[in-house]
Amino acid sequence: MLENLSTKLQKTLRDLRGEGRISERHIEASMREIRMALLESDVHFTVVKDFVSRVKEKALGQEVLGDLMPGQQVIKVVRDELTNLLGKETIDLKMSKVPPSVILLVGLQGSGKTTSTGKLAMWLRNQKHQPVLVSTDVYRPAAIEQLSIVAGEIDIPVYREDGRDPVQLATQALQHARDMGFDVLLVDTAGRLHIDMELMEELERITSAVNPTETLLVADAMTGQDAVNSAREFNQRLDLSGVILTKMDGDTRGGAALSIKAVSGRPIKFIGVGEKYDALEVFHPERMANRILGMGDVLSLIEKAEQVVDKEQAEQVLRKIQKNEFTLEDFRQQILQLRQLGPLEEIFKMLPQAGPLKGLDKVQVDEKQLGHLEAIINSMTLEERAHYKKINSSRRKRIARGSGRPVSEVNRLLKQYVQTKKMMKKASKGFLGKGLRKLNFPI
Ligand SMILES: Nc1nc2c(ncn2[C@@H]2O[C@H](COP(=O)(O)OP(=O)(O)OP(=O)(O)O)[C@@H](O)[C@H]2O)c(=O)[nH]1
Ligand SMILES: [Mg+2]
Incomplete structure (x- = not known):
């Protein structure tokens, strides 16, 4: 969605982000790039003209605000004006007082x-x-x-x-x-x-x-x-x-x-x-x-997650992770929920592309791979899903046969599971766990 425009605007703003002081010349150059990006995206030319002149006026006329760096201030002006252009606020669907x-x-x-x-x-x-x-x-x-x-x-x-x-x-x-x-x-x-x-x-x-x-x-x-x-x-x-x-x-x-x-x-x-x-x-x-x-759309993502994620189940999983009881069956459930959210590339695009998440929007996810993971876990007995250590080499071969996947993939999955389990335990204790728990996110 709006990928070209998004890429170009983000590039222009990246150049501004690090700047401590913004000169008029700087702004002129950035506005030229923004104007081009908008025109290339087929935005109506009078709209572009107005937009650019409003941003320029506000950016140049600004006093330094709070602890915002001037470069970031310009970005905020662009963000606010873009929001205005798109309609300012969400307008709900009207319903008649007397139905229908x-x-x-x-x-x-x-x-x-x-x-x-x-x-x-x-x-x-x-x-x-x-x-x-x-x-x-x-x-x-x-x-x-x-x-x-x-x-x-x-x-x-x-x-x-x-x-x-x-x-x-x-x-x-x-x-x-x-x-x-x-x-x-x-x-x-x-x-x-x-x-x-x-x-x-x-x-x-x-x-x-x-x-x-x-x-x-x-x-x-x-x-x-x-x-x-x-x-x-x-x-x-x-x-x-x-x-x-x-x-x-x-x-x-x-x-x-x-x-x-x-x-x-x-x-x-x-x-x-x-x-x-x-x-x-x-x-x-x-x-x-x-x-x-590229500042992310975490709210939409949470709304999406809320539609498919069962809160109680999420909390239960979290408790299990903390007690180190996260089983392969839980792993399977997580994969299932993840797939219900829709194509992962789309999900990643909703996250802010900064800090540790930078570049996530470029990650290619092979949905088929997720399906394979599921198939492998499906071929395990419930006993095996609860106690992964019991899965010895002959059981691995049987699981591979049952799921129609090579043994090497079964091995890889078990390794991934053990790593995920470790990582989750760590994360659930730290900042990430707290933050995600607040959002009822199924980690
Ligand atoms: N990719 C995509 N396709 C859509 C979307 N909305 C509609 N379409 C497709 O656009 C085509 C036309 O959709 P219709 O709903 O039949 O359009 P219409 O306005 O009712 O058409 P008329 O009744 O002939 O005037 C169909 O092939 C839809 O599947 C959308 O949001 N994304
Ligand atoms: Mg029609």
Whole structure:
């Protein structure tokens, strides 16, 4: 996500970090690099111009603050302004006081409306809402069927009538939601290649008929400036309440994320980061700014961990580590939880790339390897998992056969386990243990 921009900005800021005193010439040079990096990432040029002049003004006008070094002060200015550009603060999804709330998803063809409808429904269900879906796309054959398939995959109810008028469909779906006690209605609409009068009029009629609580523009980050322009034009007709920026996982230049708020005045509320239905993140401007500048996104990481990590189990593991009772079975559980967090490369990228963690974002993790570790432990008996010293050479051979891995890998795993056990015991006593325990992290 925004990798190119991130690399370039981090390089520029690294040069500033060590500087005790920053001269005007220094700032000029850094701002030139930042300007280039932003333009290359397809950020709108007027946005770039404003951004750079604001940073320059603040950086040059600053008194030395507290114990911040001047170089770091400039970095803080860049961070704060980047946060502002991305939208300042997180804007929550509005819900109607009297349910059902209606969320209308609009956008150009292929921007990800139908997929995002599914993702948002799943997100809402996790927040204890009871959503129901409807598609008003009566034009594209199979569009209504597509939404039904999505709904089936995530087990969310859908209101369906084929071939009716879009406004009528939306109105009936709202009545259905009321009658059946659903508290959110998600309306997936038809897309067009370009913004045209007919589409806008239809969306306006749907809006008057169902009075949406939220009108979200779904925009494709990969289309860069087009996504930004669509936000401006849709907003002129529809009074958008926010944007879902999709395909942020792609190898995009990413300028849309930085320009959309400034150009359209509407905040990004969610970002789509993959094709699966759980690949939707609430958009937090400050966290995103930190991520771009390599300062880590530890909060998002903790939230992610909290979804998969069982607190009690984590505490139990910690107690075991301290008593030196951490078994191979616990090791297996840890690997399992780690894999549930998602691709490890993505996880590492959320950590601050500084100090001992520096360079972690470049580490390549072979997910297959983790799978092999699991397979090897799976082939051990419970007795063996609890007492690794009992695993002699004939048992190692049997385990290798059982898991379909060579004996050398079994040996390596046992060595890794013993090392991990030692390291964990050390860490659990020290600063790391205290810190991670506070976060309920499964070490
Ligand atoms: N990688 C990635 N792909 C996405 C994301 N969101 C949507 N897609 C893909 O984009 C394509 C189009 O998505 P749809 O949800 O069908 O788009 P739409 O806006 O409903 O399209 P129309 O109904 O034809 O206007 C599909 O292949 C999706 O899998 C995302 O966040 N990341
Ligand atoms: Mg669609």
